[in-house]
Amino acid sequence: MIEKAAPEMSNVYIQLEKAMKIPFLGWIIRKSMPKEAGNTVTNFIVPHLAKDLYKLKDGVDDIARNAPALILFHAPKGAEEHTVDAHIYLTYALLAAHSLGLGATVIGLIGPAINQSKQLRQLFGIPLGNEVVESMILGYPKLHFKRAIIRPRKNVRIYHNN
Numbered sequence: 001m002i003e004k005a006a007p008e009m010s011n012v013y014i015q016l017e018k019a020m021k022i023p024f025l026g027w028i029i030r031k032s033m034p035k036e037a038g039n040t041v042t043n044f045i046v047p048h049l050a051k052d053l054y055k056l057k058d059g060v061d062d063i064a065r066n067a068p069a070l071i072l073f074h075a076p077k078g079a080e081e082h083t084v085d086a087h088i089y090l091t092y093a094l095l096a097a098h099s100l101g102l103g104a105t106v107i108g109l110i111g112p113a114i115n116q117s118k119q120l121r122q123l124f125g126i127p128l129g130n131e132v133v134e135s136m137i138l139g140y141p142k143l144h145f146k147r148a149i150i151r152p153r154k155n156v157r158i159y160h161n162n
């Protein structure tokens with residue numbers, strides 16, 4: 001199913017790139033999105049498309065990354081707290097997958113592509129009125145890490161009552 005979906009997922013992003021290049025239409029698309037999604041499209045997705053990513057170039061699937069399995073977190077669009085719930089499920093699913101020794105990672109590109117495409121919604125059996133909030137790809141890891149990656153520490157402010 002993932003292999004079958006790859007060309008259409010790619011096509012959604014190719015069409016997005018074309019539309020964003022049309023002067024007034026590009027501006028309208030951006031303005032019709034919540035600011036966060038607009039920034040993701042402008043600052044992340046469009047520059048990647050300009051480098052020919054997400055276009056199945058030379059048959060390389062850099063959206064689903066040739067994953068053998070995919071979990072979609074979806075819910076009725078108006079369901080109370082469904083967005084935050086989906087992110088909680090996603091996070092627990094990542095931990096569960098890793099604890100089983102599987103490789104798992106979040107792919108933000110897949111949900112919006114499915115939501116945009118009737119063909120993809122039908123393929124993945126997403127009921128009408130539902131939206132895919134997030135997706136997680138799963139597979140057997142090629143690499144095993146002995147140590148965690150060293151990352152800069154975030155600042156934490158601690159307040160004391162006395």
Ligand SMILES: Cc1cc2nc3c(=O)[nH]c(=O)nc-3n(C[C@H](O)[C@H](O)[C@H](O)COP(=O)(O)O)c2cc1C
Nearest residue numbers: 062063064065104105106107108109110134135149
């Ligand atoms: C919300 C979210 C969406 C993401 N979307 C994508 C994506 O569409 N494509 C991608 O290659 N990586 C995406 N990533 C990054 C990978 O899931 C992963 O975090 C990254 O490969 C770094 O792995 P690490 O966090 O284990 O170091 C996303 C990460 C997050 C948190």
